[in-house]
Amino acid sequence: MLRSMYSGVSGMRGFQTKLDVIGNNIANVNTVGFKAGRVMFKDILSQSMSGVTASAEGDQGGVNAKQIGLGVTVAAIDTLHTPGSAMTTGKSTDLRIDGDGFFAVSPGGDGEQVYLTRAGNFDLDANRQLVNADGMFVLDSGGGIIQLDEEVTAFSISQTGEIISIGADGLAAPTGVFIAVTVVANPGGLEKVGGNLYRMTPNANPDGELEELGQASDPETGSGAIVSGQLEMSNVDLTNEFTEMIVAQRGFQSNSRIITTSDEILQEVVNLKR
Numbered sequence: 001m002l003r004s005m006y007s008g009v010s011g012m013r014g015f016q017t018k019l020d021v022i023g024n025n026i027a028n029v030n031t032v033g034f035k036a037g038r039v040m041f042k043d044i045l046s047q048s049m050s051g052v053t054a055s056a057e058g059d060q061g062g063v064n065a066k067q068i069g070l071g072v073t074v075a076a077i078d079t080l081h082t083p084g085s086a087m088t089t090g091k092s093t094d095l096r097i098d099g100d101g102f103f104a105v106s107p108g109g110d111g112e113q114v115y116l117t118r119a120g121n122f123d124l125d126a127n128r129q130l131v132n133a134d135g136m137f138v139l140d141s142g143g144g145i146i147q148l149d150e151e152v153t154a155f156s157i158s159q160t161g162e163i164i165s166i167g168a169d170g171l172a173a174p175t176g177v178f179i180a181v182t183v184v185a186n187p188g189g190l191e192k193v194g195g196n197l198y199r200m201t202p203n204a205n206p207d208g209e210l211e212e213l214g215q216a217s218d219p220e221t222g223s224g225a226i227v228s229g230q231l232e233m234s235n236v237d238l239t240n241e242f243t244e245m246i247v248a249q250r251g252f253q254s255n256s257r258i259i260t261t262s263d264e265i266l267q268e269v270v271n272l273k274r
Contacts, residue, residue: 003047003068005262010071011255014041017074018248025236033119033196034234035079036241042075081187084118084235086227092156093130095120096232097216099224101181102198104213109137109145114210116182118232119196124148130179134195141178141215159225161216180213181223 018039028034046067055062086096097103102116115136122138125131130138130146137145146163148155154166161179166172184190189203202208216226 002262002265003070005259005266007069007071008255008258008262010044010073011258012252014039014072014074015248015252015255017077019245019252021077022241022245022248025241026238029234029236029238031119031196031234032121032231033084033117034236035081035084035118036234036236038078038080040075040078041072044070044073046070079188079190079192080235082235084233086230087233088230090229092228093122093124094229094231095122095157095179096227096230097181097224098227099216099222100187101183101216101223102187104139104143104180104182104210105132105136105197106139107136109139114139114143115193115197115199116184116190117196117198121231128152139180139213141180141213143180143213146177146179157226157228159217159227161226178215179226181216181218181226182211182213183223184211 021037021039025036028036046069049066049068050063052065053060053063081100095103097118097120102118103120104114105117106112106114117132119132122130122132125135128148128150130148132138140146141161148163148165151167152165153168155175156164156166156172157179158164161181163175163177163179164172165175184200184204185206186204189201189205190198191201191204193199200208200210205211214223216223
């Protein structure tokens with residue numbers, strides 16, 4: 001069987017994966033805090049027809065190896081953690097991180113199972129606890145649940161993530177409660193689990209351990225400042241995505257032509273017996 005046919009099949013599979021990633025990016029163009037993905041390719045091990053011949057000075061020249069590539073495969077599907085554009089909402093519980101940090105949320109609020117997110121569309125539930133859209137608790141810098149006292153009639157959030165309460169008397173007072181912001185050594189190593197959430201992995205932080213939850217605007221960690229009343233939108237660039245879609249479509253068509261051409265050659269070989 002012709003090697004070119006299997007090379008064409010590998011190319012079609014690779015570009016199908018690229019189209020899958022592009023489709024997911026475009027579908028999430030308006031998803032808060034979404035980070036786009038990209039596909040990188042690498043060639044498969046080449047088959048050597050003949051090896052290298054060393055040169056001998058004054059006797060013979062060197063000869064290069066003769067190798068035939070066996071196709072392409074997916075090298076990586078990267079998550080691009082570039083910042084998305086800011087959308088102003090005016091809602092005090094809508095938060096955006098102007099930096100490289102992540103919010104920490106937990107379904108139980110005990111800090112045992114912690115997820116990271118860039119989506120800051122938070123709200124207060126009936127018990128005045130700060131939660132995300134799925135009801136997970138937003139953690140403070142100590143790893144606990146953020147809950148406002150009943151005496152607090154209004155509040156604001158500073159750039160450091162501290163909640164500033166406004167009582168019935170109209171006076172503002174710092175609460176000493178900070179919304180947790182943590183940084184990751186390799187954000188691309190985080191695992192997407194759906195719902196705009198990421199899970200820690202051994203390739204994101206050493207030993208897969210979550211760094212100690214800290215505060216925003218920390219110059220030592222570079223976590224960035226918290227901006228209240230804004231949300232970080234998706235970083236998907238539609239111009240780039242549609243351009244890559246055209247490239248993937250043409251690549252898919254070209255590899256399919258390799259398969260049909262290889263099939264025609266095999267048909268000619270079969271017809272030699274007639």
